[in-house]
Amino acid sequence: MNTENSQQLVYVIDDDEAVRDSMGMLLESADLAYRCFSSADSFFDAHDGNQRGCLVLDIRMPGMTGLELQQKLAQIGSSLPIIFITGHGDVPMAVEAMRQGALDFLRKPVNEENFLERIIHALDQESGSWHQKLDRDQAQQRIESLTEREREVFLLVAEGLANKAVASQLGISERTVEVHRAQVMKKLEARTLAQLVRIHLQSE
Amino acid sequence: MAKTSQPSISSQLSEQLSAQLPGPATGGDDARLETLLKNLPGMAYRCLNQKHWPMDFVSDGCFELCGYHRHEIESQQVLWGDFTHPDMIEEVDRKVRSAAESGQPFEVEYRIIARNGQEKWVWERGRAVDRRSDGVVILEGLITDITDRKLTEAALVGAEAYAQAIVESALDAVISIDNGGAIESFNQAASSMFGYRSDEIRGQHCRSLAATSFYREFDRYFQRSQTPAKRFPSARANSLELNGCDKYDNEFPIVLSMREILDVGEKKYVILIRDLTEQRRAEKEVREQRDMLAHVDRLNTLGEMAAGIAHEINQPLTAISMYAQSGLRFLRRQTPQLQRLEDALEKLSQQAHRAGAVIERMQEMTRPHQSHQEVVAAEQLLREVHELAEVDAQIRNFIIVLRLDDELPNVNCDPVQIQQVILNLLRNGMESMRANHCKPGSKIILQARTSATEVRISIIDDGLGVSRKLEKQLYQPFATTKASGMGLGLSISRSIIAAHGGQIEFSNNKTRGATFSFGLPRHSG
Numbered sequence: 185m186n187t188e189n190s191q192q193l194v195y196v197i198d199d200d201e202a203v204r205d206s207m208g209m210l211l212e213s214a215d216l217a218y219r220c221f222s223s224a225d226s227f228f229d230a231h232d233g234n235q236r237g238c239l240v241l242d243i244r245m246p247g248m249t250g251l252e253l254q255q256k257l258a259q260i261g262s263s264l265p266i267i268f269i270t271g272h273g274d275v276p277m278a279v280e281a282m283r284q285g286a287l288d289f290l291r292k293p294v295n296e297e298n299f300l301e302r303i304i305h306a307l308d309q310e311s312g313s314w315h316q317k318l319d320r321d322q323a324q325q326r327i328e329s330l331t332e333r334e335r336e337v338f339l340l341v342a343e344g345l346a347n348k349a350v351a352s353q354l355g356i357s358e359r360t361v362e363v364h365r366a367q368v369m370k371k372l373e374a375r376t377l378a379q380l381v382r383i384h385l386q387s388e
Numbered sequence: 389m390a391k392t393s394q395p396s397i398s399s400q401l402s403e404q405l406s407a408q409l410p411g412p413a414t415g416g417d418d419a420r421l422e423t424l425l426k427n428l429p430g431m432a433y434r435c436l437n438q439k440h441w442p443m444d445f446v447s448d449g450c451f452e453l454c455g456y457h458r459h460e461i462e463s464q465q466v467l468w469g470d471f472t473h474p475d476m477i478e479e480v481d482r483k484v485r486s487a488a489e490s491g492q493p494f495e496v497e498y499r500i501i502a503r504n505g506q507e508k509w510v511w512e513r514g515r516a517v518d519r520r521s522d523g524v525v526i527l528e529g530l531i532t533d534i535t536d537r538k539l540t541e542a543a544l545v546g547a548e549a550y551a552q553a554i555v556e557s558a559l560d561a562v563i564s565i566d567n568g569g570a571i572e573s574f575n576q577a578a579s580s581m582f583g584y585r586s587d588e589i590r591g592q593h594c595r596s597l598a599a600t601s602f603y604r605e606f607d608r609y610f611q612r613s614q615t616p617a618k619r620f621p622s623a624r625a626n627s628l629e630l631n632g633c634d635k636y637d638n639e640f641p642i643v644l645s646m647r648e649i650l651d652v653g654e655k656k657y658v659i660l661i662r663d664l665t666e667q668r669r670a671e672k673e674v675r676e677q678r679d680m681l682a683h684v685d686r687l688n689t690l691g692e693m694a695a696g697i698a699h700e701i702n703q704p705l706t707a708i709s710m711y712a713q714s715g716l717r718f719l720r721r722q723t724p725q726l727q728r729l730e731d732a733l734e735k736l737s738q739q740a741h742r743a744g745a746v747i748e749r750m751q752e753m754t755r756p757h758q759s760h761q762e763v764v765a766a767e768q769l770l771r772e773v774h775e776l777a778e779v780d781a782q783i784r785n786f787i788i789v790l791r792l793d794d795e796l797p798n799v800n801c802d803p804v805q806i807q808q809v810i811l812n813l814l815r816n817g818m819e820s821m822r823a824n825h826c827k828p829g830s831k832i833i834l835q836a837r838t839s840a841t842e843v844r845i846s847i848i849d850d851g852l853g854v855s856r857k858l859e860k861q862l863y864q865p866f867a868t869t870k871a872s873g874m875g876l877g878l879s880i881s882r883s884i885i886a887a888h889g890g891q892i893e894f895s896n897n898k899t900r901g902a903t904f905s906f907g908l909p910r911h912s913g
Contacts, residue, residue: 200703202704202707202735202738202739202742203703203706203707203710205707205735206707206709206711206714206735207710209710209711209714209728209735210714210717212714212728213713213714213728244782244783244785246782246785246787246828247828247829271698271699271702271706272698272699292703292705292706293702293705293706293708293709293710294706294709294710296709296710296713297713
C-alpha cells in the first residue's frame with residue numbers, strides 16, 4: 185500500500201496546447217506540481233487508481249469529453265476532486281457536472297487567484313479523504329487479522345455491550361469473552377474502549 | 389360643228405402620237421382614223437368648254453374607261469362632268485378654263501367614277517381647237533386610265549414612308565454612312581443619344597461618335613466590317629462594345645453593329661447603336677444587391693458561429709491571462725525568476741498574435757465588400773477557410789479533412805465570397821450530418837482537384853443526402869430545413885458561383901451523404 189508521503193499532482197487536461205502550457209506555468213509559479221494531458225483518453229489510459237491530487241478538466245474536447253471522463257472515474261471509484269474549466273457558458277453542462285459531484289466549474293478566462301485557491305482547496309480535500317482512506321485501510325487490515333470469534337466479540341464490544349451481555353449473546357462464558365477481548369485490543373493496537381470504537385468507525 | 393372638227397382631231401392626234409406610232413397619221417382617211425383611235429389606250433374626245441363638258445365626239449375607248457357607249461355620250465344623255473369625281477371637278481374645271489382662255493394645251497390628272505361605281509385615275513391632255521359662233525370654246529383631247537400607275541406610285545411612297553417611320557421611331561440610333569465613313573443620315577434616336585441635329589452631323593466621319601480612347605478599336609472594326617471575308621459569322625459576334633461620346637463630350641457605354649446596305653452603285657452601310665447606360669446601371673444594381681445580400685449572409689453565418697468564435701478567441705485570452713499572472717508571480721518571488729518571466733512574456737506575446745489573427749479573419753468576413761476578382765493561390769484560400777470552419781466543427785464535434793492535390797495552381801476569383809461559399813457548404817454538410825446522428829469525430833471532406841482548366845472544389849459530407857423534395861427547394865431563398873438560419877446560404881452561394889461563370893453541382897454519395905462541388909477557373913500564366 186502507498187505511504188503517506190505519496191505526492192499530490194494537479195492533472196491538467198485540455199486539448200488546447202497554449203491553455204495547457206500557461207496553466208502549467210501558473211501552477212509552477214505557485215509551486216504546485218502538475219502534469220498535463222491533451223485528451224481525456226490519454227489521462228484515463230494512464231490512470232491506475234494511485235494518483236493523488238486533483239483534476240483541472242476542459243469540458244469539451246475531441247474524443248472523450250470532460251463529463252464522460254468524470255463518469256468513468258466515478259465508476260471505478262476514484263475520489264479525485266474535479267475542477268471543470270469551460271470556454272462556453274454552458275449552463276446545462278455545468279449543472280450536470282456539479283450533479284455528478286464536481287468540486288467546481290470555472291469559466292475561461294479564469295481569475296488566477298481564485299483558480300489557485302480552488303486548486304489548493306481541492307488538494308486539501310483530497311488530502312483529507314486520502315488520510316481517511318488510509319485510516320480505513322489500516323483499520324480494515326487490522327480487523328482482518330482477527331479470528332472469527334474475536335471478530336464477533338469486537339463488533340459487540342464496539343457497539344457498547346458489556347462482557348456479560350456479549351457472553352450471553354454468543355453463548356460463551358464471560359471469562360472466554362475477556363480472553364478474546366484482550367487479544368482483540370492487542371491485535372488492533374487499542375489501549376482503551378474509545379480507541380476500539382474509533383477503529384470500528386474508521387473501518388466502515 | 390362636227391364638220392370642222394374632224395381634221396383638227398386627226399391633226400392633234402397625229403401630233404400626240406407621232407412618237408408612239410409608226411409612220412405619220414394621214415388625214416382624211418376615216419377608216420384608218422377609226423382603226424387608229426380604236427388602238428389608242430383611252431378615249432379621244434371633242435367637247436364644248438361648258439359646264440360638265442357636253443361631248444359630240446368620243447372614240448370607242450370610252451366604254452372601257454367609263455362603262456358608257458359612244459352613242460350615250462355623243463347624244464349627251466350623260467355628260468363627262470357626271471363622271472368626274474366631285475372632289476376634283478372644280479380644280480379640273482379651273483385648269484381647263486384657264487388653258488382654254490389662253491389657247492395653251494392643258495394636262496390634268498384626276499379621278500372619275502365609272503358606271504359600275506369603280507373609281508379610276510385618269511390622265512387628260514387637250515386644248516382649245518376652235519370657237520363657236522356664240523363664243524363657246526371647242527376642246528379636243530385624250531383621256532387615259534392611269535389607275536395602275538397611281539397605285540404603284542402610292543405603294544412606293546407608302547413603303548418608303550413606312551421604312552422612314554421605322555427608322556425614325558426606332559429606340560436605337562440608326563445611322564447610314566457612305567463607303568468612306570461619312571454620315572449620310574441620322575435618325576431621331578441618334579440625335580437624342582448624341583445631341584447632334586441630323587444636319588449638324590451629316591458629312592462627318594462616324595468615328596467622331598466614339599470616345600477618343602476607342603478610335604483605334606473603332607477603326608479596326610470599321611475596316612473589318614468592310615471586308616466580307618473577315619466579317620464576323622453571326623450578328624451577335626458582329627458587334628462592338630465601346631464608349632460613345634456625345635456633342636458635349638460626355639462618354640457613355642454603347643454597343644454598335646454595322647451592316648452593308650444592298651444598293652446599286654457605291655457601297656453604303658448602316659450602323660445601329662444602342663445606349664448601354666441603363667443596362668450597365670441595372671447590372672451594377674444587381675451586383676450591388678448580390679454583394680449586399682452576401683454581406684448579410686456572412687454576418688448571419690458569423691452570428692450563428694458566435695459561440696465557436698468566442699471559444700476561439702477565449703483560448704488565447706485565457707493563456708495570455710495565465711502567462712501574465714505567472715510572470716508576476718515569478719517576478720514577485722524573493723529572488724525574482726527573470727528567466728521564467730521572460731518565457732512567460734514570450735509566450736504571452738505569441739498568444740496575443742494568435743487572438744489577433746482570429747479577429748482579423750472574422751473582420752475579413754464581416755467587412756462590407758465590393759466583389760472583385762483577383763489572382764489567388766488556391767491552397768492558401770482553402771487552408772484559411774478550413775481554419776475558419778474548424779471553429780464551427782469543434783463545437784459540433786466533427787472533423788474537417790482537407791484533401792488537396794499537390795501544387796494547386798492559382799485561380800481567378802473573389803476570395804472572400806468564395807470562402808463564404810465553401811463555409812456555407814461545409815456548415816450545411818455538418819448540419820446534415822448532425823441531423824443524420826453522425827457520431828462525434830465524424831468526418832466531412834474539403835477536397836480540391838486540378839484539371840486543365842479549373843480547380844474543382846468539393847465538399848463531401850456524411851449526412852442525409854439530398855432528397856427529391858429537398859432538391860426542388862434547394863436554391864430557394866428563405867427555404868431552409870434548419871431550425872435556425874435564414875435559408876439564404878445556398879441561394880447566395882449559387883449566385884456568387886454564377887458570377888464566377890460556374891454553377892454549384894450536387895450528387896448523392898453511393899453510401900450516404902452528398903457531395904457539392906464547383907469549379908474555379910485556373911489563372912493562366
